[in-house]
Amino acid sequence: MLLDTSARGAFIIAPTPFLPDGALDLPSTARMTERYLGMGARGLTILGIMGEAPKLDQAEAIQFVRQVLDVVAGAVPVVVGVSAPGFAAMRALTAEVMALGAAGVMIAPPPFLKGDDGVVNYFAQASEAVSPAPWVLQDFPQANGVFMGTGAIQRIAADERCVMLKAEDWPGLDKISALKAAMAAGSMRAIPILGGNSGLFLPEELNRGADGVMTGYAFPELLVELCEKGPTETAWDRFEAHLPLIRTDNQAGLGLAVRKHVLARRGIIAHSTARAPAPKLSDKARAEVDYLLSRIARRDPIAAELA
Template sequence: MTLDSTASGTFVIAPTPFLPDGGLDLASAARMTEAYLKMGATGLTILGIMGEAPKLDAAESTAFVKAVLTANAGQVPVVVGVSSPGFAAMRALSHEVMAAGAAGVMIAPTPGLKGDDAVIAYFQQASETVGPAPWCLQDFPQANGVAITPKMVARIAADPRLVMLKAEDWPGLDKISAIRALEAAGEMKRLSILGGFSGLFLPEELSRGTDGVMTGYAFPELLVALCKNGPTEEMWDRFEAHLPLIRTDNQPGLGLAVRKYVLMRRGIIAHETARAPAPRLSPPARAEVDHLLARLGRRDPVAVL
């Protein structure tokens, strides 16, 4: 199964489960994969920013990817984040995961790139590094400080292996519209565009022409339903019930701890452990998340724990 520009729906970004001692929890990795598939995920993304990829060594990264691919058994495309400060590590991981059965890879620009030409040259070199893998461009300037304009996306999209854009600029809705306008005018090829931000702007993103979402909000069932039905009034009502928890899940830094705690409470992973250095939920923060879950459960049965 390969990744291409027709990709749509909900690509769930999966966390990396750990045991209490910090070791990989591969049993949870398999259970998590199976749970996401049952929830209707149309794709999975692993070793992204929320996957704590920099905290894994090469052997652990490979072991985790293979555990997910085995549990997935070719049911949906699996995208693997391969971003790295150096191209040697990117090349090695890309070739290994593609040989193991991944559908494609995701690349974010390295921090510190300045100027359009430097950014475009970086992606040209990165594409050569991961070739022949199809790849997704992760546009997340809040994380790496690299701004990519719609016209830059069009230039990068001249690469036939670029098939998907993970759109996480903020504000980013007008940027999505601008990219779709460039496509409609024949100034660039069409890309699959998936939103992010825990689904915080998913209804609006769908209205602007995205093909779905790529994020790890702990209730993917909501994201699946929104992508399937579109931003109808009924779906807006359901979405608004989740907004307080989505907001909490989307916090920079603490969001990973929130997400893993909720996934643990749902029985999707066995432990909420994040590898150090990592934030932990304080008792008051944990109580706040529990309160949000209780309120959500009164409005959406999927959240009854």
């Protein structure tokens, strides 16, 4: 199953589970994958920023990808992050994961790029490096400092191997509207736009025409419902119950620790371990997260077991 421009809905970004000693936790990987499929994920994304990809060696990365793909067994597309400082590493990882059965890869620009021409030229070369794999363009200037205007994105999306935009610019709602208008007018090749940022603006993004979300908030059921049913009044009420935790989850640096703590509390992964160097929750921070979980449990049955 190759990724194409028909993709829609909630693509859940999965963390990389580790044992307390920092080794890969493959049983947790299998359980996590099964749970995400059971929650209605339309796709999975692995080895991104949340997946701690730079902390894995090549053999570990392939071992993790293989475990996820074995469990998925073609049920949904699996996208693998392959961003790297150089094209040789990107090319090698792409070849291996596509041979294993990945649906496509995701590429973010390196932090040194300047200007629209520099960005567009980089992605032209990156596209050749991962060819013939379909790929997702990640627009996340908060992480890499590279701003891509709508004109640059339109030029990049003219490459037919680019089959999706992960839109994480902030503020980015008007950008989504502008890109969707360009698609409707025929001045941009139509590709799906999926939001990110822990789902912080997901209802608004859907109202602006986004086709789904690609993020790893620890209650994927919420993301699935919003994408499948739209931001109805009932869905808004449920979303607002989660907003304080989504805000906490979206903190730069600490967000990974928050997310893994919640996933461990839910039994989706066995341990909240992040591989060093990694942020850790202080006792006070952990208590604050647990309090937010107790508040969600009062309003949303999916958190009832955490009350």
